[in-house]
Amino acid sequence: MAVMHYIDAIRLAMEEEMTRDEDVFVLGEDVGYKGGVFTTTKGLLEKFGPERVLDTPLAESVIAGAAIGAAMYGLKPIAEMQYADFIFPATNQIISEAAKIRYRSASDWTCPVVIRAPIGGGVFGGLYHSQSVESVFFGTPGLKIVAPYTAYDAKGLLKAAVRDPDPVLYFEHKKCYRLVSGEVPEDDYIVPIGKANVLREGDDITVIGYSLPLHFAMQAAEDLEAEGISSHILDLRTLQPLDKEAILEAVRRTGKVLIVHEDNKTGGVGAEVAAIIAEELLYELDAPIMRLCGPDVPAMPIHAPGEKHFMLNREKLRDAMRQLALY
């Protein structure tokens, strides 16, 4: 089994799906001849030609809107937003159209589109190349939202998204592209949408999160192991629909839960996870639900001290996890 970077797993998923099904095509800014600003689509144009790896005009609403039209026709478009920060011009197309096409036509029409967007900071991207936008779309019924952390899931979730009969937002963390690597089978597999995954088993505290912060949680769990603290870590993988059963099971195991994400705290996915736990398990908890998230500021600045202060890291996770364990 090959060990590969997260970004290579994303590229492999697209290549495999485009080989498997000629109705799959990729469109977005700079995805063709350049191969994407992060090289995510590198090599696809040479293999599949410029019609199926389409460089579009710089206009996000029509990238999403044309993909939605092609999906209603019966194709399987993968539309790329160059940065999640630039998805907002397409929000009307995603929320008013993609999310409601099945519902408003009582399944006469469907919209099996995939929209990929790199989220997150830690790359000196400043305010507009670092945002986490999940919470904008989270809570919009009709959309599915995935956000992989491992390279294995990056491939498997993208392949599942392409085959899904409904619109899927695929949020990939740009810091994970080359920071995260792992074993990725080179054969055909999918990771089912809607299923969370236990990354690490433990008995003292539970950490629930998604995307990059789980990297720091895994490091912190190792540090705390030496201190005799055993951490149970759940990767949500799919943000919508949330795997409620897996959340409750993970919390039940330790009775103490820390929810982490880079998106800011207020109105984030973690707030819903906390509400689910409070509704179902309040009297089984041994400590108040704890959240560790990005601060409630509009976005992260480009200067190094500010970016570092915004981002989560191993130390912040270790401190929070220890605090919870000692409660």
Add this chain to the structure above:
Amino acid sequence: MANTGTKRTFRHREVGLTDDEAVQMYATMLMARRYDERALLLQRAGKINFHISGIGQEAAQVAAAFALDRENDWFLPYYRDYGFVLAVGMTLRELMLSLFAKEEDPNSAGRQMPGHFGCKRLRIVTGSSPVTTQVPHAVGIAYALKLKRQPYVSFVTFGEGSSNQGDFHEGCNFAGVHKLPVIFMCENNQYAISVPISRQVAGRICDRAVGYGFPGVRVDGNDPLEVYKVVKEARERAVAGEGPTLIEAVMYRLSPHSTSDNDLAYRSKEEVEEHRAKDGLPRYRQYLIDCGLWNEELDRSLDANIRQMLDEATEYADKAPYPSPESIMHHVYAGDAEGGR
């Protein structure tokens, strides 16, 4: 019944319509007009909640449909296009089911406002209320047609107010760059609810095509034969790989914006009456009479026929069951409605 012996040249034959098609076009326009009038009446009588009218726009709508391949092209009509959807195969009963918001409505199973068309059987792509979102969809469908080497086009309509939306400009630009088989038809009815064209657009809508590298054509929307001609030419260009065309059909919205609008708050009765005199429907009827293809007796009989169909459709839709309350939980995602529709 055609006046084949005469030496007069008939305009409809010049643009490629048979005598039968020319008459069919009229019958469809009249059907749309009568449907619209009935819907207004039903709203005033309290039988239904809301209607949005297309009166004054039927001539262009029906003519455009007749110029397309009604068996294979893809359609993205906007909310006043009753004439258009009737011309591509929607029935009066189906429109009435939508008006009454009943379960059997093929457009949305009673979920959407009337005028929000959608019917996969007829390749009428489901639409929404935020205006102009359908333009990028038409572009994406045209891209799919090109990718799959299909000799068909997508045809999309919108109002002149919509031509200010980003989605119009983004869609036109994308289609121009990739020379896509799509026809953009603006039904310029002079008003975006209450705001007149003079306060919506400083230039001419058809001229906007220049910036996107394809032809823009202005046509008298009250003249169905002219509309037929330009849509047919646009379709020929599209299937020949020559790219999109923007058509601005100039017309007038004779009705208020909707049944919730009092149009005399922003325009005068005299202005409306002036435009009623230019209404394309009676003018086209007169044309057919002048050609010897139509007469008062045929007209009375057609009208009676339509009235009967409308009575039946109204009664059917009125008596048809509503969707169950619980059905609002269905069709969020695939597989959540047992047994489908």
